[in-house]
Amino acid sequence: MPRKAINLTCKVEYLSILDETGKLDKKLDPSIPDDLLLRLYRAMLLARRFDERMLVLQRQGKIGTFAPIKGQEAQVGAAAVLEPGDWLVPSFREMPSELWRGKSMESVLFTYGGYNEGGYIPEGINNLPVSIPVGSQTLHAVGLGYAMKYRGDKSVAMVFFGDGATSEGDFHEAMNFAAVFRTPTVFMCQNNHWAISVPRSRQSHSKTLAQKALAYDMPGIQLDGNDVLAVYAGAKEAVDRARSGGGPTLIELVTYRMSMHTTADDPKKYRSEKEVEEWEKRDPIVRFEKYLRGRNLLTDAGVEEMDEDVRNEVREAEERWLEQIGKGVDPLDMFDHAYAEMPPSLRAQKEELERELSEKKR
Amino acid sequence: MQQLTMGQAVNQALREEMLRDFNVFIAGEGVGVSIHDNPLMPTAGLLKDFGPERVKDTPVSEAAIAGLAVGSSVMGLRPVVEIMFNPFVTIASDMIVNHAAKLRYLSGGKSTFPLVVRMKSGAGFGAGCQHSHNLEAWMAHCPGLKVVMPGTPADAKGLLKSAIRDDNPVVFIEDMMLYFIPGPVPEEEYTIPIGKADVKRVGSDVSIVSWSKMVGVALKGAQILAENGVDAEVVDLRTLLPLDRETLLTSVRKTGRLVVLHEATRTGGFAGEICAIVAEDALNSLKAPFRRVTGPDIPVPFSPPLERFYIPDENNLVEAVLGIM
Ligand SMILES: Cc1ncc(C[n+]2csc(CCOP(=O)(O)OP(=O)(O)O)c2C)c(N)n1
Ligand SMILES: [Mg+2]
Numbered sequence: 095m096p097r098k099a100i101n102l103t104c105k106v107e108y109l110s111i112l113d114e115t116g117k118l119d120k121k122l123d124p125s126i127p128d129d130l131l132l133r134l135y136r137a138m139l140l141a142r143r144f145d146e147r148m149l150v151l152q153r154q155g156k157i158g159t160f161a162p163i164k165g166q167e168a169q170v171g172a173a174a175v176l177e178p179g180d181w182l183v184p185s186f187r188e189m190p191s192e193l194w195r196g197k198s199m200e201s202v203l204f205t206y207g208g209y210n211e212g213g214y215i216p217e218g219i220n221n222l223p224v225s226i227p228v229g230s231q232t233l234h235a236v237g238l239g240y241a242m243k244y245r246g247d248k249s250v251a252m253v254f255f256g257d258g259a260t261s262e263g264d265f266h267e268a269m270n271f272a273a274v275f276r277t278p279t280v281f282m283c284q285n286n287h288w289a290i291s292v293p294r295s296r297q298s299h300s301k302t303l304a305q306k307a308l309a310y311d312m313p314g315i316q317l318d319g320n321d322v323l324a325v326y327a328g329a330k331e332a333v334d335r336a337r338s339g340g341g342p343t344l345i346e347l348v349t350y351r352m353s354m355h356t357t358a359d360d361p362k363k364y365r366s367e368k369e370v371e372e373w374e375k376r377d378p379i380v381r382f383e384k385y386l387r388g389r390n391l392l393t394d395a396g397v398e399e400m401d402e403d404v405r406n407e408v409r410e411a412e413e414r415w416l417e418q419i420g421k422g423v424d425p426l427d428m429f430d431h432a433y434a435e436m437p438p439s440l441r442a443q444k445e446e447l448e449r450e451l452s453e454k455k456r
Numbered sequence: 457m458q459q460l461t462m463g464q465a466v467n468q469a470l471r472e473e474m475l476r477d478f479n480v481f482i483a484g485e486g487v488g489v490s491i492h493d494n495p496l497m498p499t500a501g502l503l504k505d506f507g508p509e510r511v512k513d514t515p516v517s518e519a520a521i522a523g524l525a526v527g528s529s530v531m532g533l534r535p536v537v538e539i540m541f542n543p544f545v546t547i548a549s550d551m552i553v554n555h556a557a558k559l560r561y562l563s564g565g566k567s568t569f570p571l572v573v574r575m576k577s578g579a580g581f582g583a584g585c586q587h588s589h590n591l592e593a594w595m596a597h598c599p600g601l602k603v604v605m606p607g608t609p610a611d612a613k614g615l616l617k618s619a620i621r622d623d624n625p626v627v628f629i630e631d632m633m634l635y636f637i638p639g640p641v642p643e644e645e646y647t648i649p650i651g652k653a654d655v656k657r658v659g660s661d662v663s664i665v666s667w668s669k670m671v672g673v674a675l676k677g678a679q680i681l682a683e684n685g686v687d688a689e690v691v692d693l694r695t696l697l698p699l700d701r702e703t704l705l706t707s708v709r710k711t712g713r714l715v716v717l718h719e720a721t722r723t724g725g726f727a728g729e730i731c732a733i734v735a736e737d738a739l740n741s742l743k744a745p746f747r748r749v750t751g752p753d754i755p756v757p758f759s760p761p762l763e764r765f766y767i768p769d770e771n772n773l774v775e776a777v778l779g780i781m
Contacts, residue, residue, distance in 0.1 A: 158582045158583070158760070159582070159583065205758070207759075208582050208758050208759035208760050208761075208762075208763075209758065209759050225586075226584065226586035226587060227543065227544060227546075227547065227586055228516050229516070230547075258515065258516040259516065261515035261516045261517045261520075262516055262517055262518075262519075262547070263517070263519050263520075263547070264547070289515075289516055290485070290486055290491055291486055291489045291490060291491050291513075292485070292486070292489070292513055292515065292516075296513070296515070297515050297516070298515065355491055358491065358492075359491030359492065360491070360493070361491075363491065363493045364489050364491070423759055423761050423762060425761070425762060425765040427762070428752075428754060428757045428759075428762045428765065428766060429752065429754055432753070432754040432755065439723065439753065440752070440753050440754070443722070443752045443753060444752075447752070447765065450772075450775070
């Protein structure tokens with residue numbers, strides 16, 4: 095028998111709708127209503143300003159280490175496609191999406207300020223907490239999708255992870271399960287070109303990360319991750335498909351981590367300034383703003399007003415947070431929430447500390 | 457004597473062993489190009505001095521990192537791989553628990569796996585329970601492994617050199633808080649045998665048994681106890697597996713009292729094993745019940761103030777000791 099080709103439909107597309115100058119490719123326009131466009135812009139701006147403020151707070155020692163999101167604000171385009179009943183499964187670089195989904199800025203500050211309250215998910219908001227072990231949350235999103243199918247509800251789970259996460263076995267097992275069980279899971283890979291100090295080129299030998307979908311026979315697409323319109327359009331296609339029973343999709347958002355990995359490092363040590371400058375030209379907020387101005391949806395005055403408004407919102411959240419933490423923490427709180435009902439052995443340990451503390455007071 | 461932090465001492469051990477034996481290589485996430493351009497970190501400068509074939513930055517893949525160690529060690533290389541934080545060993549655990557630990561046995565002793573898995577552990581840097589979770593008792597529950605957990609820079613250096621030369625898989629756990637605390641380290645070549653405890657303070661009233669970061673806490677506690685008229689002996693186990701029963705039992709038979717101190721959570725913690733050994737073999741020497749001073753049975757809290765309550769300190773220790781005097 096001669097060798098013969100196996101017929102496979104292998105295709106990976108790249109989608110960009112707004113170019114770097116903010117010019118729209120009309121044929122690809124996802125026709126987002128004006129008010130949603132403005133909400134998306136505001137959400138991106140809020141995320142940028144909040145990120146900047148958190149960096150100041152971190153430098154002042156008021157909050158601990160966190161992972162800045164600068165440059166990755168267009169992710170809100172994906173979160174915007176989700177319905178309230180859908181689930182958002184973040185890694186640790188999805189603050190913009192978490193805020194879009196209703197998480198409060200105070201709660202983010204609680205997390206990085208070192209309070210367990212930060213992980214608390216308010217009633218009615220289907221976000222999972224931040225996940226630290228890289229890539230592990232992809233598996234949760236398959237489990238969530240499985241439960242949605244099981245119950246016959248038409249929800250979708252969208253999981254975010256980085257380019258580095260695609261090197262973990264968890265990611266591949268999640269993709270395989272999702273494809274085999276056809277779960278309504280959208281895999282949203284934020285390829286920001288760096289995994290701490292390892293560049294994308296040394297993370298994976300594959301030309302694209304999106305093509306990893308092909309091995310599992312699910313659709314894979316690369317989106318311009320700094321173009322919120324492309325992110326929205328690509329995510330919508332995937333979410334609609336998942337919701338209508340079409341199974342999972344892998345999306346690669348091609349973007350860039352403009353800031354440090356976390357506030358504990360200095361990227362100048364391992365990457366060139368020139369690379370950063372190149373990506374600054376593709377800033378997702380600048381580009382989107384140009385587009386909105388071109389359409390007269392934003393004016394100088396409008397931008398200024400919105401920026402002022404956003405800064406106020408950040409300040410007010412910070413004030414509420416400060417007031418809350420001003421009340422202090424009760425060491426005994428650390429025993430709560432480990433179990434649904436506190437086991438007697440743990441209760442004894444809590445009481446032991448309680449005794450110790452009251453003795454100290456005396 | 458030179459003063460080095462544990463990070464520097466580990467660095468020296470790696471350097472010396474790499475110079476001594478070409479089969480020794482290093483792999484892990486950020487072991488070469490690191491975000492910490494900090495000379496106190498264990499692998500600082502090694503990439504520059506030994507090149508990218510011997511100091512391998514890997515993709516984010518703990519299972520593959522540990523698997524690389526298993527596979528390359530059976531070929532006679534001596535890999536020293538790094539798992540960035542202790543909780544991530546769960547991802548590498550198939551390779552360590554089911555393979556590194558068992559393949560020698562399964563091969564009827566034919567194959568050897570001279571590998572070292574280094575991992576950073578310890579709470580105290582406000583990074584929450586998915587970064588901080590001391591799992592040494594898990595590792596010590598795996599026959600076929602050796603588990604080393606040094607408490608001083610000098611011990612770290614001598615033990616790591618032994619671990620690299622050892623023909624068994626060694627899990628080498630470094631508490632990150634120790635990376636920055638200097639201590640004396642001999643200038644000349646030396647190794648410290650794996651499986652040998654060290655009496656860090658000689659005393660007659662109570663044996664405080666500990667390891668890793670808690671050894672420092674034990675010594676501080678012993679100081680306070682001395683001021684209160686209690687002469688404590690501090691036994692640093694240094695190796696959990698194989699355990700130096702002799703040093704442990706000799707100390708407890710002498711003092712008649714035992715307090716075990718570790719940072720890991722209590723239930724199923726390694727203190728239980730120590731207490732069991734003493735109950736089996738030295739019960740008659742005990743003048744009082746033994747005590748455990750440990751982290752509580754909860755995940756490490758995110759909050760730095762709560763974390764301070766979580767990590768056992770010298771006051772907790774002193775109170776426990778005084779309670780059995
Ligand atoms: C299982 C695991 N291994 C290692 C780490 C340490 N670590 C934290 S972030 C990171 C890189 C992640 O890169 P990527 O997936 O691209 O996400 P990004 O940080 O760029 O958003 C690593 C290795 C971790 N948190 N979890
Ligand atoms: Mg990345």
